[in-house]
Amino acid sequence: MKDLRHLYFFEKLLEDANNDLVREAKDSGLKCIASVCENAPEPLLNLPGTFSVRLRAPRTGSIDMGTYYLTSFLCEYTRALLERAIEGGFNFADCIISPDGCSMLNRCIENMELLRTVRKDGFFYEYMEIPMKADDNGLALYKLQCENHILKPLSRNFGIDVSDEAIRKSVAEHNKVCRLIREIGDYRKAADPRITGYEFHIITLATYVAPKSLILPYLEETASELKSREPDPKSHFRARVVLVGSEIDDVDMVRLIEDSGAYVCADRFCYGSLPGRDEIRLTDDEDALTQICRQYMYRGQCPRYMNQAKILGRREYVQSLCREYSADGVIYEQMKFCDPWAYERMVGTKVLRDEAGYPVLSIDRPYAVGSSGQIRTRVQAFVESVEIKKIQGGAR
């Protein structure tokens, strides 16, 4: 296929946490709100006068200092973030708002605070409690936490307008991004898709780490370009897979899978678009904050939600993606040392394989997969097994 015009630009954005668009936004006087987890509602971090950045540590090399503080038993994402913070890589941020999502991320941010990695006047840390069940009590908690740990601090420290009107404006912009990402992502449903999983991953990832208003024109142009993009006459992919699991902000992960012959037709992971880029639908009969929290809570696929309906819902969601995106199989992945996804991967693999009948590859992986020969070999073997099943006419 012909190269996408802005792909290189998106790739460049992902090479540095303090990327061109972040710098541009900062130069224009906007405050940068850093976060580390999908459970911090994005529209609340992108109010007029602010923009959000989900922290990553691109081009991670040594994580020795991160390992000293966190030990080698914590996931590499948290160690890489801490390392980058110690190096001064997140000094562009004006605050960090962190949900107490998992123990490791929580400790990572606490270490940043204790080590005073960002020495800047007015810089602050906020820690949010996030509900572990989706119910009315959880919603009340979520709303209160967003008020106390996002809205009030932003208003108090930066004078940001946190009114219902401002929140609705932010949601409108957020939804524009979501609609474009969904439009682009829907091409993956086709038998001969006009976008690769890698390209889509890069575009989606960029929307989490760049100011929404500044990235929108590039997304619009890309969506428009894709309307007339011609797919390759003959696809080199031999199987279609849904990629499910923990945090992936590594640009190489999807590329490695696709280089091994599997087309990533759906992305169900943190930093992915499903459900992270679902629109937030607001009505006028209730305040925007409550509606945002409700939608984040009920649509969230984070394994820390512990009530049975959410547990079962997570596997049903993956099955529905398999159907919708015509997947041949599923790759369940987790970053090594991630407790929530270790269990979710185990049971999800069992359910999808034994009960839903999908071929499943279950892997754990490092933060930066690079050119991992082990994972490549496993994906290649998985693709072959899916192909053999197809040839032999087995179930899926």
Add this chain to the structure above:
Amino acid sequence: MGKKVGSEPLGSFYTKGKVRRRREWRGFKDTFYDYTRWLRIMGILATFIIKPRNIKAFFRYRWMANYLAVPMMVDRHTQGLRGSYLRIAHTEFDLVVADVAKLLDNLFKADRRIGNDTKLSAKAVLLDENEMTTFMMGFPTLKGLSRETPAVYVSVLLNQMAACHYIDVAQEFGLAGDVCPMPEAEAGVSIDDDFPVLGACAVQCNTTCDGSLMGNGVISRRLELEDGVPCFQLASPLRHREDDVQEYAAQEIRNCIAFIEEKTGAKWDWDYYFECAKRINESTRHRAEWLEMSKTDYPQVFGSNLALYTETNYMAICGKDPAFVEADRKVSQLAEKAYRNKEMAVKEYRHRAIVWGVQSHFYMDFLIWLQNCWGIVPLTDMLSMVSTKIISEDDKEQAIYDMAWLTENMIMRNRTHGGYKVLLDELWEFCEQFRADTVILWEHMSCKALVGMHGQFEEKAREKGIHLIWVTHDLFDPRVVSRQAIRDQINRYMRTVFREEPLDPSLEVLPDEHSW
């Protein structure tokens, strides 16, 4: 060998097998006392085993074989003790043994596979092992029973290898090997279908860690979807010191009580609740008194005598069993007397230590080894530094918040969650209060919340001039770090940094890799 503390080398009892060479001679009076208590434990076991359903359970459940090691477990925790210390240990441990026997008896009586007593099963509420049982304090007609406690938790106390099979089962099923082995083993028991099946409903919780929370999902899958036992997930806030989470926590308690009422038909009884609350407060006062003594030169209730008993009384009993308050009173009497007489547990106290972190479960008698081998006094431990708040004995609205508070402040999670202050900053405050010169820091390698503060612990200890001794272990799995490897970490520090010789050199290296 004799009456005097430290009169014989305790390491000489060890063989390369499961049991010791012989019982310890402690002088006539203490040996006779110890022997009568041993007979009592054997009596509890005999009373338990003569019931045919319990014999059946021995053959049905793999983990039941570990209970043959009960007398040995108590012996391990009384090594070298004399006088008041010995009596305090037996008062506590023997009661815990009787309580677990009662729990097992009830479990098997109601178990669909064994006793199948449907009436009892209809009154049983299954409880999570890592759960404060406050929400059962108003249900006098119901029985709160934990399956994981005897199957996994106690089993590992009895036999260091007890969880290995279940850990392997979970990993064969596809679980990553780097998660905490405790929820991993519990999930393994469930995967192996090796839990008794009973109960009108179950209450799970999120109290210890991410692994524990996620392991519950595995258990509820079999419990709720296959065995038809409805489950309630009690979500307790992680940042438990914050004011803005307390209403959520209280509502969870209200919802939990409503769930139990709905599933069992029982009604919440405030009179019974406040009766239990009074007992909790009395236990808290006793514990606070013991901790105060430990701040002096003559600590009396510390180490093993404090740790395991506090866990049981604070978390599992929650004032529901009057026998524990009676035991508290007896322990306080013994401790006060010993304090007046300036008694010491070992012949020399060389270092005053706070034991922090999550202890190695397969080596719970490590604390007594510390004092016997090196004269290190484990004044208190992280799991014993739980809430000392006095709860309301008459205000119904406040009581809901008290239950929520206690649930949030469950053993371990009150330190490993709630922000770094409760784990890091308060440790140094305790060091000052207890005049400790040493911190023994258990580094449970799979406990992410704890090891995530590794660097901070090191830097702060250095800054404050406190000796910090890391002791790495893998909680339930001695195949990763053995008991001797645990001891070696202390031995190395004592010899190279403190340049000391052990009080009892026979304990420095022990052939106990196959021992119960």
